[in-house]
Amino acid sequence: MNPQLSSATAAPHAHGGGSVARAMLHVQLALLPATLHGFWLYGWPSFFLWLLTILACVGWEALALRLAGAPRPAAVLRDGSAVLTGWLLALTLPPWAPWWVAVIGGFIAIVVAKQVFGGLGQNVFNPAMVARVALLVSFPLPLTQWVAPLAAPAPGFVDSLQRFLGGAPVPDALTSATLLGHAKTELSRGADLAQALAGPAAPTLSWLGERAGSFGEAGALLLFAGGLYLLAVGVIRWHAPLGVLAGLALPAAIAHAVDPARYLDAASHLLSGAAILGAFFIATDYVTSPATPAGRLVFGVGVGLLSWIIRSWGGYPEGMAFAVLLMNGLTPVIDRLLRPRILGRDRRGRPRDVPAGELRR
């Protein structure tokens, strides 16, 4: 690049003090309550999974940077983005998933979805969601084994580590269906949803999260609180989250009102799967979402709507990850179509006319 660009004398001489690492740290803080809650619900295996997924992401990032000959690999690793990707991926996995899921997931997220595109800021698709979807379609069985929360008897530290590293499947006695998965199965059998969800074998929808699902799914309310924290500290803005929640809840509420036998209600949609995580932590990903407030609102609505469509009619019970990836692909188009209006110009970029009269003597 031009050497002029690297001289250090240009204004502004002051800086607001923000940094990439600080933003990432805020997001990690926001994830902490839901994560701790997950540890409590699912025990040591979930802790090992969380730890290894993060370590795998950081490790793959370090390796990729080294192979690419990055100028300042240590500084890049310290920005916290790889840790965050691993953390988010872990929250979407089954809490008792074996070790190799974490390692392969980290590889897909960091190497395939991020570094191949050119590293931080260059990737088109959200790395954690790419990894989640790739794992799901590649290894459907271990990726859909949901353990019931507060499993009894809870495995001890050593037992958990052996199970985690040995890759033993979750014993049938401990597994349980997720609400969305159960609804999908029942519907495909032609059952009436209202009755199927009322039956004794039906999974519960608990506001406090004591139900089967991915590591982060049960902590929906805690994730919501984390999202509010991010809004308060200004790391994210309201446009994308509100778009996702509205895009998911509105069609769900309408469809449920019309035909409760075939469509889940809005609360079930909002509290299940990755809805809250997706709204506040995935759809707000800086890199892969549009740059303008209007664009972010459109993006969020798209994610929510597509999620609902996939959940209602698609082949998978859960659609958030697919919806995010689809909308990631549309981000450049949204950015192109929804540019802000420049001061003194109309929407098409032509200079505005001055209102006549009044202004003159």
Place this chain on the structure above:
Amino acid sequence: MGILTSLKDWFGNDWGVHPDDRKRPAADAPVRVMPVPARLYLPLQQHLGAPARPVVRVGQRVKKGELLAAAQGAVSAPLHAPTSGTVAAVGEVTAPHPSGLALPAIIVDADGADEWGALAGSTDPFALAPDEIGRRVAAAGVVGLGGAAFPSAVKLAGAARAGVATLLINGSECEPYLSCDDRLMRDAAAGIVDGIRIMRHASGARRVLVGIEDNKPEALAAMAAAAAPFPEIAVRRVPARYPMGSEKQLIQTLTGIEVPADGRPADAGVIVHNVGTALAVRAAIRDGKPLISRLITVNGGCVAAPGNVEVRLGTLAAEVLAFAGGLKGDGLGLARRLVGGPMMGSEIPHWRVPVVKGTSGILALAADEVAAAGEGPCIRCAACVRACPVGLLPLEMAARIRNDALDAAAAIGLADCISCGCCAYVCPSHIPLVQYFQHAKGELAARERARLRGEATRKLATQRQQRLEREAREKAAAAARRKAERAAQQAAARADAGEPA
């Protein structure tokens, strides 16, 4: 920040940034008047437009206020002696600019008497014709004291021609660290209001709005009290938000009028003048005094006694700093020397640069006050989009410039960028966005110049070609004519000689 501002921020009307307010304690310290230094260095160009033309000889004695250099061209301003003394040289001085280039300047040795020359003031400015006021303001060398240094008389005349309805007075002073306008409004509110009334008379504006940021309650109170007897002058409080002092932003905030992108404020029926300019206009008209001194803020973590100092133009920054108590620890902690504010001011190579008409501050910043982190990759957080007061996409323009697609950057509004620095201020990756944009603007301007030059050259070449062809044709025609004439003469001669045809 009020509830309404918070709500506006939440729902999108939130251009600009809120830099740390470092105006106090300097703003609260009483103004100190600096004595005249032994030697003054006066660059011939202290304003936008053509440099002034010297009208004094070396060795000539001058009185305070006497003309040293005359305005040259339509947009220019004259220069006057800040004190009585002798013209020591017409030489060069380091420009108060990052380049550190030499500027042609008149150097005056003070005689210590500080004696005024003849002054012709006016006891009743409102009896003067607006044209006459414009002429006197121009002759006094008054330029915009907010920093841009545009010749004030040109603006007043333009306003009178365009028939503007509104005169805006800029007392917002949005740059952190600077407080010279704040101090002026507190100490000389009556004089400023008098100057405003004279400017209103000269520009023909109907109403006057004075915009002052809400972080200056003392200035707001003083100005409101001074303006109370004059119903045509309204003092308005505006939210403290950088760059409120930028003309188009202030106009929009106070009047709701959006100046067209290709126009000037006068096109939208508004002109904007700074409060310091109003005071200078008053001095020029009432007392006949030219602009020879100004108030500047001396501030920054390395300054021993921050405050505002009344300084003669041409005083070296080094001497101003020494007068203000020098630097803490002999300047060991100094990280950056600036003239102007930290958002749009310029870094200077050393302190031996003169105070000029547009100098609003001299800042000595410590390491913890300057942006120093290395540049990282853009993470598309769009903080820059939110901060941009003009509605641009800085991240997108920077991406295009990085790929050398300068025309593509121009297509999304590069020319509308006002270089306020909000984008770079908020960028978490510390990308020097303003530098990108300045570079691209400079490059595009250079290309445009080269294109025009190429066109001119091509046109000249074509004209030369046509001329050569025409000359060749004429030559050939002349030769043919001569040949024919010769043949005719010979034939005639032969006929005369009785030869058979």
